[in-house]
Amino acid sequence: MAEVSVGTSTEQLFAREAPARSLLWTSILRLLCHPQGAFGLLVTALLVIVAIAAPYLAPFDPIAIRSGQELKAPSAPYLLGTDQYGRDILSRIIWGTRVSLAVGLLAVALGALVGMGTGLIGGYVGGRAEALLSRIWDTILAFPAILLGVAVTAALGPGVFNAGIAVAIINMPIFFRITRASLLVEKEKDYVAAARALGATDVRIVCREIIPNTVSPIIVQITVAMAQAVLLEAGLSFLGLGAQPPEPSWGSMLSESRQYLRQAAWYGIFPGVALMILLAGLNALSDALRDVLDPRQINR
Amino acid sequence: MAAYLANRVIQLIPILLLASLLIFTIMHLIPGDPAYVYAGPDATPETLAAVRNTMGLDRPLPVQYLLWLSHALRLDFGVSYTSKYPVIVLIQQKAWATLELAVTAAILQVVIGMPLGILAALNQRRWIDYVISLYNSIVMAVPNFWLGILLILLFSVHFRLLPPAGRIEFLPHPALAWKSLIMPAFSLALFASATVTRFTRAAMLEVLGEHYVRTARAKGLKERVVIVRHALRNALISVITVVGIQFGYLLGGAVIIESVFAWPGMGRLIMQGIANRDYTVVQGALVLFVAVFVVLNLLIDLSYAFLDPRVRLSAEGGT
Numbered sequence: 001m002a003e004v005s006v007g008t009s010t011e012q013l014f015a016r017e018a019p020a021r022s023l024l025w026t027s028i029l030r031l032l033c034h035p036q037g038a039f040g041l042l043v044t045a046l047l048v049i050v051a052i053a054a055p056y057l058a059p060f061d062p063i064a065i066r067s068g069q070e071l072k073a074p075s076a077p078y079l080l081g082t083d084q085y086g087r088d089i090l091s092r093i094i095w096g097t098r099v100s101l102a103v104g105l106l107a108v109a110l111g112a113l114v115g116m117g118t119g120l121i122g123g124y125v126g127g128r129a130e131a132l133l134s135r136i137w138d139t140i141l142a143f144p145a146i147l148l149g150v151a152v153t154a155a156l157g158p159g160v161f162n163a164g165i166a167v168a169i170i171n172m173p174i175f176f177r178i179t180r181a182s183l184l185v186e187k188e189k190d191y192v193a194a195a196r197a198l199g200a201t202d203v204r205i206v207c208r209e210i211i212p213n214t215v216s217p218i219i220v221q222i223t224v225a226m227a228q229a230v231l232l233e234a235g236l237s238f239l240g241l242g243a244q245p246p247e248p249s250w251g252s253m254l255s256e257s258r259q260y261l262r263q264a265a266w267y268g269i270f271p272g273v274a275l276m277i278l279l280a281g282l283n284a285l286s287d288a289l290r291d292v293l294d295p296r297q298i299n300r
Numbered sequence: 301m302a303a304y305l306a307n308r309v310i311q312l313i314p315i316l317l318l319a320s321l322l323i324f325t326i327m328h329l330i331p332g333d334p335a336y337v338y339a340g341p342d343a344t345p346e347t348l349a350a351v352r353n354t355m356g357l358d359r360p361l362p363v364q365y366l367l368w369l370s371h372a373l374r375l376d377f378g379v380s381y382t383s384k385y386p387v388i389v390l391i392q393q394k395a396w397a398t399l400e401l402a403v404t405a406a407i408l409q410v411v412i413g414m415p416l417g418i419l420a421a422l423n424q425r426r427w428i429d430y431v432i433s434l435y436n437s438i439v440m441a442v443p444n445f446w447l448g449i450l451l452i453l454l455f456s457v458h459f460r461l462l463p464p465a466g467r468i469e470f471l472p473h474p475a476l477a478w479k480s481l482i483m484p485a486f487s488l489a490l491f492a493s494a495t496v497t498r499f500t501r502a503a504m505l506e507v508l509g510e511h512y513v514r515t516a517r518a519k520g521l522k523e524r525v526v527i528v529r530h531a532l533r534n535a536l537i538s539v540i541t542v543v544g545i546q547f548g549y550l551l552g553g554a555v556i557i558e559s560v561f562a563w564p565g566m567g568r569l570i571m572q573g574i575a576n577r578d579y580t581v582v583q584g585a586l587v588l589f590v591a592v593f594v595v596l597n598l599l600i601d602l603s604y605a606f607l608d609p610r611v612r613l614s615a616e617g618g619t
């Protein structure tokens with residue numbers, strides 16, 4: 001019965017909604033004024049558009065085999081040349097953007113969800129649950145990332161989706177640690193005590209008070225994890241455990257190119273350039289976000 | 301210090317146990333019957349049953365795990381299903397190649413990364429600093445396996461200077477061995493060197509702001525002496541930590557690089573094991589990898605305490 005009146009009074013007291021939105025806007029504006037941030041945002045946005053519009057942008061069917069057109073050097077109409085089956089490399093790179101970003105999104109979303117969820121539970125409940133969760137995630141962290149990816153995709157079977165799951169598992173402990181650490185810090189702050197004094201429930205305190213205050217490190221970690229996920233997917237596909245032929249993926253294209261380096265140098269170059277552009281964009285974005293979202297880091 | 305050490309070592313045990321359980325479980329999720337792999341395609345059902353019996357595959361999984369673990373503790377990881385050699389023998393053959401690759405890469409990352417970091421710190425916020433920072437951003441966006449391909453294109457296909465694949469063993473041919481080693485080691489090292497540069501720069505900047513550096517300058521010491529003997533020496537502590545942490549990643553990264561250059565190491569052993577469903581091999585290699593990784597992390601923490609008296613004191617004060 002006291003729930004309702006307490007709910008409205010915390011709302012009025014802290015008016016959390018309005019400043020949160022303006023913080024988002026100021027962050028985006030500051031990001032655009034930050035040279036690295038503008039670059040990162042631009043490159044990432046551009047590649048997201050390429051991924052979405054792949055069917056309209058790609059000049060050819062990425063998996064159609066054309067006999068007689070094998071390993072053509074870059075020239076019209078195949079701007080980046082063709083591969084060993086006469087497939088247009090530019091079209092395959094454009095479609096490959098989808099694979100990279102899709103695996104990245106899946107891996108980061110799932111990794112953040114499970115990592116943050118367990119981090120909130122562990123940090124808030126404490127005690128044995130926290131100790132157990134910490135041990136489990138420490139164990140995952142004891143593996144070199146790529147090896148865990150190799151082991152998990154080997155067990156689940158190769159494929160884009162399973163590569164995404166594998167990379168998500170690698171991401172989980174990092175999100176767990178960040179969430180738990182900020183929760184432990186925030187839990188002791190006065191505003192939490194104030195909310196509790198006003199009669200707010202645990203769930204309400206976590207969702208409405210603590211999560212909004214731990215959002216900055218999480219956002220930075222999301223971009224860092226995204227870059228790592230793209231790199232790992234490419235690595236797993238390179239090892240033959242990610243995307244399966246004929247599906248176009250930058251990692252598997254590079255892997256296949258190795259047999260034709262003498263005849264077709266471009267084949268080993270362009271998919272890597274695409275990968276480099278995406279990684280540079282994501283890296284720049286995460287560096288800039290770190291500056292923009294954390295005032296303590298600005299002078300570094 | 302002893303209590304701190306003991307505490308840290310004890311913490312490793314549950315992690316290693318959980319990791320071994322995880323690896324065992326993952327390997328048993330892989331579809332396919334290992335007895336079939338072991339006995340070959342022509343095996344009769346009776347032979348398969350006999351193989352399952354001798355390999356203990358017909359026992360419950362928890363029993364299999366405990367048996368495997370008790371053997372693994374004595375470094376007995378079983379027998380390879382395909383080659384029939386003991387797994388530990390295969391690992392011994394391959395581990396050296398991976399270690400050679402990772403150690404060379406570790407040295408290279410310091411040789412490349414540290415001077416750049418020092419240079420950037422001494423020229424803070426001048427154009428050299430910005431150029432190095434830009435270079436670093438580019439290096440961090442280049443995946444090691446792609447760098448490997450680019451190097452092969454340049455030095456093997458174009459200039460025909462270096463072999464594109466394989467490993468020349470050091471002992472019989474010390475003068476030739478570097479030819480097969482340099483490209484894989486460099487591919488592995490370049491990305492890591494960017495991190496070394498960043499950390500060296502930050503550590504140098506921090507140290508250069510300290511009182512003792514100001515004192516050294518005030519004493520009238522030459523700038524070179526101040527930088528090398530006072531600043532660099534102290535900055536080294538955090539650089540060593542980074543190099544240690546990176547070494548684990550270099551070992552992991554070797555898995556991909558070995559595949560690029562057909563380097564006969566642990567990574568190739570694992571990948572071939574997966575391809576052949578030879579999971580005793582994969583299990584053994586993974587467990588060893590994780591054990592090395594975990595022990596390495598412990599050593600880094602300990603070396604940090606050893607090199608920096610302040611950490612040692614606080615650790616002792618805390619226990």
